[in-house]
Amino acid sequence: MSTPATDNRRARRWIEDWRPEDAEFWESTGRAVARRNLVWSIFAEHVGFSVWLIWSVSSAFLLAQGFAFTPQQLFLLVALPNLVGSLLRLPYTFAVPKFGGRNWTIVSGAMLLVPTLLFAYAVQDPTTPYWVFCLIAATAGVGGGNFASSMANINFFYPSDKKGAALGLNAAGGNLGVSLIQLLLPVMVGGAGIFGLVQASGGGIHLERAAYAYAGLAMLATAAAWLWMDNLATVTSSPREQMQVVKQRRTWQLSLLYIGTFGSFIGYSAAMPLLIRLNFWVPEPAPLGTGIYFAFYAFLGAGVGSLTRPFGGWMADRWGGARVTLASFVAMVVFTLGVLWTVNQLTPNPGADPAVASANAAWFPLFLGFFLCIFAATGVGNGSVYKMIPALWKASAERATAPGTPERAAALTSATRQSSSALGVIGAVGAVGGFLVPLAFAAPWVGDPLTATRAAFTVFTAYYVGCATLTWVLYLRRPVRAHGLAAAEI
Structure with a gap:
């Protein structure tokens, strides 16, 4: 029997009857x-991703704003939000059935004010110590946690035959936040123009402007979730039930694959501005220096990866996730070898010599082309x-029960x-790759x-080969026996 408190709780954007697998109800x-x-989930997740990756491009401007940090320190700054974001994804997933998808979107959106406002305060004081920057960068990880709760929430809203496209769109909208922050931050802070349409500011670098802008967007996302999103009363689960997925082998097998895909995406997105800056550009002569100015190209990689994600979900709905995943890993092996070959042609430039930067810049088109692939x-x-x-969890349920x-x-x-719990666990483990990738490019023992960059791409190539092999062996060689599904259905 319901109580007045329960009725009041349900009246506030709680949906009691939700049957997405019922065709008549769905239509x-x-x-x-x-x-x-989905629309407002995409917007909230987009802002979260932008805040999560705000350090990926702002770190490259810290030197211009008066901070004296080494390349290793800068790579650590871009890696720390990824580590914290990966650790937060598990509790964020559990928050959806506990508090409701709408309610948690409101809370997680408001939490984005912490990293943005702290960032704005710290970058205006050149005496701010490095350890304070590390703590503030770590708080940006809350933006990465948003992904897990958003994906888990949308998974409940859609029928199984439409999950691939819906989850792909939801993730792509978030992933685009990485690209847009890398495109727009240099313009907002006065560090670069944009294709001749907007000119760079002549008043120096002001990183706090970007932080204030995204604090405003975080407030807007919070308000939108309050006004237009819903909670599903049918989504109930205890942490014990949710943690059952941790005991299942397929959770960890899929996590290994997601480290290769999403870990690479977020890790490369975070590291790309610094990779370009360190290998293809030097700041002399001012204002744009010599070589390839990183601010003009840093956003392209994340933009391409974001736009292809929904196509991955659509192709998986059509031809099977395992087949598409295998093809993506084969492509990653080929194109990573291409990047590695290009990097091997570059000349180290520890003295920031404009002549070396100019010579390396001749290889940049190939480097960028392979990297975008x-x-x-x-x-x-x-x-x-x-x-x-x-698909795999649904197959297990169907295998164990009789139809109807x-x-x-x-x-x-x-x-x-x-x-949905597995989405959070796998997303959390996969995001750890976003922490490891930037660190690999700044190996302190090299x-x-x-040299560290060359070694990192060699290791990444080997990992992608392993992931391709794992996908073939587990999901394509004998999919019917292993999972009760044809290869096209996995």
């Missing part, structure tokens, strides 16, 4: 509601791996809950950053 009611929640492959792989997750029975309906409901 008459579900589709419009799910689409509305890697980003495209990571986006496709991100979408296809996330399609595989609900109450047991089948209960099993499918449980499978949706577990797959004196020359270019």
Whole structure:
């Protein structure tokens, strides 16, 4: 029997009846509601990703604003938000059934004010010590946690045959936040123009402007979630039930694949501005220096990877997630070898010699072309791996029950809950790659950053080969016996 408190709670944007697998319900009611929640989920996640990666490009401007940090220190600054973001993804996933998807979107949006306002305060004082910057960069990880709760929430709204495209769009909208922050931050802070349409400011670098802008967007995302999103009362789960996925082998197998796709995407996105700055550009002569100015190109990789992610989900819906995932890893191997070959042609430039920067710049078109192809492959792989997750849990439920029975309906409901939990766990583990990738480029035991870069791409190539092999062995060689599905359905 409901109490007045319960009725009041449910009246505030709580949906009691939600049956996305019922075709009639979906067409008459579900589709419009799910689409509305998807739109505002994308916006909130987009702002979260932007805040998460604000250090990826701002770190390259810290020297111009008067801070004296080494390349190793700068790479650590861009890596720390990724580490914290990966650790937060698990509790953020559990928050959806505990508090409601709308409610948690409101809370997580408001929390973005912490890293943005702290960032704005710190960058205006050149005496701010490095350890304070590390703490503030770590708080930006809350933006990375938003991804897990957003994806888990949207997973509940859509039927299984539309999850691939919906999750792909939701993730792509968030991922685009990485590209836009890298495109717009240099303009907002006065560090660069944009394709001749906007001119760089002549008043120096002002990083705090970007922080204030995204604090305002965080408030807007919070208000939008309050006004136009919904909670699903049918989404109930205990932490114990959710943690069951941690005990399942397939959770960790898929996590290894997601490290390769999403870990690469977010890690390369964070490191790309510094990679360009250290290897292809020197600041003399002012104002734009010699070589390739990183601010003009840093956003391209994340933009390409974001745009291809929904195509990965769509292709996985059409041809099967396992097939598309295998193809993406094969492409990543080929194009990473291309980047490695290009990097091997570069000359180390520890003395910031304009002549060396100019010579290295001749190789930049090939470097950028191969790198953008890697980003495209990571986006496709991100979408296809996330399609595989609900498909595998649904297959297990169908294998254990008879069609049309109450047991089948209960099993499918449980499978949706577990797959949403798995999305959070796998997303958390995969995001750890975003911490490891920048660190690999700044290996402290290697004196020359270019040598560290070459070693890192060699290791990444080997990992992608391993992921391609794992995908083939587990999901394509004998998919029917292993999972109860044809290869096209995984």
